[in-house]
Amino acid sequence: MMVLRFLLLSTFFWSSSLFSQTRVTQEQKEKFLALDAFQKQLIQEKIALTEAEYNRFAPLYKDYQLKLSRSKKSFRKKWYPITPQKYSDAKAASYIKDVVKLQRTETDLFEVYSEKISNVIGSAKTLLLMEFRSTLEKRLVEKALELGIQEN
Amino acid sequence: MATLESKKLKSPYAPSKEKMNDIAYRIQSNVGVSAQEVFTIRQTSFIEQKKSPVQLSVEFGATTAKIAAPESVQPPIEEENQSVYEREITTQPQKEASPVPSNKYVETEITEIIPDTVDKGLSATENDALTPQIPQRPVPPVYKIATNNSQVQEDYNETPTDEDSLNESEAAKSGVRSVQIPWASILGFVATAMAVVGAWWVWNNIQKPSSVEDVVQTVSDQNSTATIIESSESTKNEITIEPKLVELPEEYRSLNNLLSQQESMQGTYLDFSGSSEPSKINMVKLEKKGMIVLELEDDLFNPLRL
Numbered sequence: 442m443m444v445l446r447f448l449l450l451s452t453f454f455w456s457s458s459l460f461s462q463t464r465v466t467q468e469q470k471e472k473f474l475a476l477d478a479f480q481k482q483l484i485q486e487k488i489a490l491t492e493a494e495y496n497r498f499a500p501l502y503k504d505y506q507l508k509l510s511r512s513k514k515s516f517r518k519k520w521y522p523i524t525p526q527k528y529s530d531a532k533a534a535s536y537i538k539d540v541v542k543l544q545r546t547e548t549d550l551f552e553v554y555s556e557k558i559s560n561v562i563g564s565a566k567t568l569l570l571m572e573f574r575s576t577l578e579k580r581l582v583e584k585a586l587e588l589g590i591q592e593n
Numbered sequence: 594m595a596t597l598e599s600k601k602l603k604s605p606y607a608p609s610k611e612k613m614n615d616i617a618y619r620i621q622s623n624v625g626v627s628a629q630e631v632f633t634i635r636q637t638s639f640i641e642q643k644k645s646p647v648q649l650s651v652e653f654g655a656t657t658a659k660i661a662a663p664e665s666v667q668p669p670i671e672e673e674n675q676s677v678y679e680r681e682i683t684t685q686p687q688k689e690a691s692p693v694p695s696n697k698y699v700e701t702e703i704t705e706i707i708p709d710t711v712d713k714g715l716s717a718t719e720n721d722a723l724t725p726q727i728p729q730r731p732v733p734p735v736y737k738i739a740t741n742n743s744q745v746q747e748d749y750n751e752t753p754t755d756e757d758s759l760n761e762s763e764a765a766k767s768g769v770r771s772v773q774i775p776w777a778s779i780l781g782f783v784a785t786a787m788a789v790v791g792a793w794w795v796w797n798n799i800q801k802p803s804s805v806e807d808v809v810q811t812v813s814d815q816n817s818t819a820t821i822i823e824s825s826e827s828t829k830n831e832i833t834i835e836p837k838l839v840e841l842p843e844e845y846r847s848l849n850n851l852l853s854q855q856e857s858m859q860g861t862y863l864d865f866s867g868s869s870e871p872s873k874i875n876m877v878k879l880e881k882k883g884m885i886v887l888e889l890e891d892d893l894f895n896p897l898r899l
Contacts, residue, residue, distance in 0.1 A: 442781075444605040450788050473882065480884060503883040505899065510886050517889060540894050547897045555899055571899050575861040583861065585875035 472588045478576070479584050488566045488571045497561045502570075506565040511514045808877055862888045862896075 485495060516539060556574060559567045639797040865876055865887055879885045888896055
């Protein structure tokens with residue numbers, strides 16, 4: 442009886458983890474693939490990466506972006522809405538402390554992944570990437586709007 | 594004649610009074626002195642037996658029934674032969690009888706029982722030799738129980754009355770029987786229910802991700818646009834005053850440059866709050882894919898990014 446109960450509970454938890462994944466239609470998936478191809482095209486044109494270099498660079502850059510986003514999301518979740526003008530001394534001190542912690546995380550990620558990416562594409566191209574990043578993101582958002590990804 | 598007191602005798606053993614009397618009479622008879630009692634012996638009366646004892650039945654399952662025992666018939670106690678201690682002395686001449694009371698052993702009623710003293714000094718054979726012959730008293734009769742057990746059989750076969758059956762049913766209804774509550778089973782069910790509830794709660798919390806619309810709505814609510822007040826046209830001639838430009842002092846030029854740089858740096862990051870709703874939706878989706886990173890809404894600290 443105890444074994445059955447354990448199996449039942451474990452099945453509940455496993456199934457919940459399975460259903461937590463994002464599911465999109467085939468059409469949406471194709472739009473995202475098109476967006477990936479657009480990004481590849483922009484980076485290769487601006488930074489002059491070969492096919493092999495891009496295949497090694499893309500996973501690293503994606504991993505770096507995800508980790509950075511995760512740290513910012515956790516900070517935003519804790520402090521949303523961010524209204525520094527309304528904070529008391531204690532709260533402001535706590536906010537500064539968390540900001541310092543976030544920036545330390547950003548610095549660590551930058552140090553680690555700048556070295557990894559530099560090993561793949563070189564330090565000069567890494568600097569070009571830093572300079573081109575803002576334009577790249579804006580172009581990606583425009584392309585996503587053009588493809589109609591926001592429509593579910 | 595004064596009797597001997599056992600207390601005056603300085604001997605290691607305390608002989609019985611009967612034996613001492615016997616010895617005394619033997620000595621006296623051999624010597625030719627009139628036999629006299631040395632120690633007074635108190636005779637105990639018979640103990641009264643219960644006339645109606647409670648006798649349990651020997652049959653298995655039978656109820657205890659009081660069987661009235663037949664009245665005990667005590668046989669008359671035979672008077673002790675006085676000849677035990679009274680002996681005719683014929684061989685030796687008798688001395689003049691002194692004015693003493695008769696040597697007959699008189700039977701007197703005694704209320705208290707005096708236990709016999711323990712004879713310590715003599716051996717078993719000596720004791721046997723000295724002890725007088727005790728007259729055999731008749732064996733008290735054995736009270737025979739009726740073999741039929743008619744009374745017992747009647748009680749056993751007695752059928753319960755209706756009143757008894759009613760009493761039993763009432764006892765059952767009132768719960769005289771011990772009711773055992775299965776606590777272990779109840780706790781098991783409670784634990785199972787709690788586990789199911791917990792799993793359902795976790796399932797719902799996991800299954801409810803924040804939708805893009807929610808994020809967009811919350812961000813847009815934060816940066817709500819002000820209502821536009823329509824201005825009424827006036828017929829009066831409006832006088833436009835052009836601001837007069839002055840030269841900025843040197844100490845303020847670095848500050849001006851810093852401000853201009855900050856404006857330019859702000860332009861390097863995506864302006865989520867200033868974007869349209871479709872753009873916001875796309876930004877959120879692209880962030881999930883790892884293509885872009887949305888900066889914080891505050892501009893207090895410059896992020897460090899590749």
